[in-house]
Amino acid sequence: MLTIKNLDVEIANKHVIHDLDLEVKAGEVHAIMGLNGTGKSTLLKAIAGSYETKCKGSMLYFGKEILSLNANERAVEGIFMSFQNPIEIPGVNTIYFLRTAVNEQRLARGEEALSSPDFMKQLQEKMSFLEIDKAILQRSLNVGFSGGEKKKSEILQMMMLSPKLILLDEIDSGLDIDALKSVAKGINALRDNKTSFIIITHYNRLLEYVQPDYVHILNDGKICKSAGASLAKELEEKGYEDVLSSS
Amino acid sequence: MFYPLHKLLRHCSLFNNIPTKKEEKWHFSPLPEYLDREYKKSSCEHEDIPNKPKEDYWIYLKDGCVLELELPPSVHVKYLPFHLELNCFEDIEIYLHLDYSEQTFVDFRLNIILQEHVNLKTYYCHEGGKGSFIVNVSHIKLEPYATLLQTQTQNLSSDAVFILDNKIHLDTFSSVNNFSLLNEGEYIHNFIHADLHYQSKIDITSLLLSHNRQKSLFSCDINHLSDKSTSEVLSKQVVRDTSTCVFDATTKIFKETKATQAKQASHALLLDEGAHIHSKPHLEIYSDDLSASHGSTIGELDQEAISYLRSRGVNEQRSKEILINAFINDILEKIEEPRHKELIINRLGGGDE
Numbered sequence: 176m177l178t179i180k181n182l183d184v185e186i187a188n189k190h191v192i193h194d195l196d197l198e199v200k201a202g203e204v205h206a207i208m209g210l211n212g213t214g215k216s217t218l219l220k221a222i223a224g225s226y227e228t229k230c231k232g233s234m235l236y237f238g239k240e241i242l243s244l245n246a247n248e249r250a251v252e253g254i255f256m257s258f259q260n261p262i263e264i265p266g267v268n269t270i271y272f273l274r275t276a277v278n279e280q281r282l283a284r285g286e287e288a289l290s291s292p293d294f295m296k297q298l299q300e301k302m303s304f305l306e307i308d309k310a311i312l313q314r315s316l317n318v319g320f321s322g323g324e325k326k327k328s329e330i331l332q333m334m335m336l337s338p339k340l341i342l343l344d345e346i347d348s349g350l351d352i353d354a355l356k357s358v359a360k361g362i363n364a365l366r367d368n369k370t371s372f373i374i375i376t377h378y379n380r381l382l383e384y385v386q387p388d389y390v391h392i393l394n395d396g397k398i399c400k401s402a403g404a405s406l407a408k409e410l411e412e413k414g415y416e417d418v419l420s421s422s
Numbered sequence: 423m424f425y426p427l428h429k430l431l432r433h434c435s436l437f438n439n440i441p442t443k444k445e446e447k448w449h450f451s452p453l454p455e456y457l458d459r460e461y462k463k464s465s466c467e468h469e470d471i472p473n474k475p476k477e478d479y480w481i482y483l484k485d486g487c488v489l490e491l492e493l494p495p496s497v498h499v500k501y502l503p504f505h506l507e508l509n510c511f512e513d514i515e516i517y518l519h520l521d522y523s524e525q526t527f528v529d530f531r532l533n534i535i536l537q538e539h540v541n542l543k544t545y546y547c548h549e550g551g552k553g554s555f556i557v558n559v560s561h562i563k564l565e566p567y568a569t570l571l572q573t574q575t576q577n578l579s580s581d582a583v584f585i586l587d588n589k590i591h592l593d594t595f596s597s598v599n600n601f602s603l604l605n606e607g608e609y610i611h612n613f614i615h616a617d618l619h620y621q622s623k624i625d626i627t628s629l630l631l632s633h634n635r636q637k638s639l640f641s642c643d644i645n646h647l648s649d650k651s652t653s654e655v656l657s658k659q660v661v662r663d664t665s666t667c668v669f670d671a672t673t674k675i676f677k678e679t680k681a682t683q684a685k686q687a688s689h690a691l692l693l694d695e696g697a698h699i700h701s702k703p704h705l706e707i708y709s710d711d712l713s714a715s716h717g718s719t720i721g722e723l724d725q726e727a728i729s730y731l732r733s734r735g736v737n738e739q740r741s742k743e744i745l746i747n748a749f750i751n752d753i754l755e756k757i758e759e760p761r762h763k764e765l766i767i768n769r770l771g772g773g774d775e
Binding site for chain 2: 226227250255261262264266272276280315
């Protein structure tokens, strides 16, 4: 599904990712771990097409080069990124925003827009599934949401937009156990043999609920070690210094 | 027959003398550049109105002259060419349809008196005026406990000049809620002057949407003359292309007044490099028993917010529209009358929700 070759990424005039290769097949879950400041978020932003990133190299998505596509074009192609700190946007009603996003993507793909009743039916189903209080969706987007509510809102958006490649940037940070289970439930609900995930996390606890196929350690802007799910546990037990020095 | 503007302005109800840029409230006005332009005088010839308004009570004016009206006996009406007086004795809602001809100089004066305990709602819509110079001067007097809910909108030609001047006198315990949406015209200037007496209250909200090479000015003078009077002025401006918006508000709190509350706020969104905003909030305080604040913000659209919306598949243009509407939306909450709010939302293009 996603083939990245020789990727270099600059962000805020700093060269952060160096000559990175990564392949993600349809249906796979890849976890990216690493010390703070090693380029994990930058990598996901580069895949999502964030305006902050300047990229060189190759990024093929279903065989199509996407480095020249902007963020909304990549979203329409099925790439979704959940943000580490979702921005608050006063004055933009959450439900209105969701409906707009869903329909803008459908129209861009040549599909018909969802009618209000159909949209609300789907939304209510997913809100019940994620145990999200209806009241928060009447508010402005992310305004006054707790950390857990913001992350659940990101997962709700993910479920409504049905993307094929899902990028999760520390979706588990700041979550209590119940919220974490709810978020994991949402992720696993979309997991099938066509949908892929790239998940950034610092801890193994999310990965106990969402079993990755591969774990990669990013260091100094490069993937320096890759292995199966057990690598996350090994990191938790031994720490980065020991794991990296033993490889 | 056409006359130069400097001659027409000599007899205009708005000015004693033609103002110059040295005068504070006219400092940013392009008026001196227009003085040699020529206009026809409005003629007040009777004509049939194109469509009868659907509201219960309405007044239809062409170039400042009443063509037709529908009002109950509780409103005493006097009208002459370019001059209309309304004296209201009972609660009522009136819609004023003000139509303007092309290339015409219009100098219209409206006097309104609200008797004690009377509640008046007015909705003004100004239309047409291609190449015209339009002056509307209103003197509004509220007797004790009277209330006025006033909404002004326009659908004028992009080359019209539109100057509104509202002088409002609020007697004890009276209140005014004034909302204006001004977005069309080469030069728009909205003046509001208010004198507040004991426990009176005025709430002024102005939404200026300027584009191309428009100049949109909002000037407001509020005088707190007695105890416990309250004023709130809120202006939002969305400034595009090479247009200019001006916010110029002075709130004066007189000596020996007590427990006054006064607020002023101006928030501007600059969308293009050539857009300009001048903001001058001003408090003159001669009392020491009051609460007063003023503030002004000027900014651009939040790039991070645009990026977030785009990451969800919303294209750049639409993302910007959503954020501009979000900027405007909360000001619409200040419109108390639901029907007026609906009309304003329709004028803004249907709203978002």
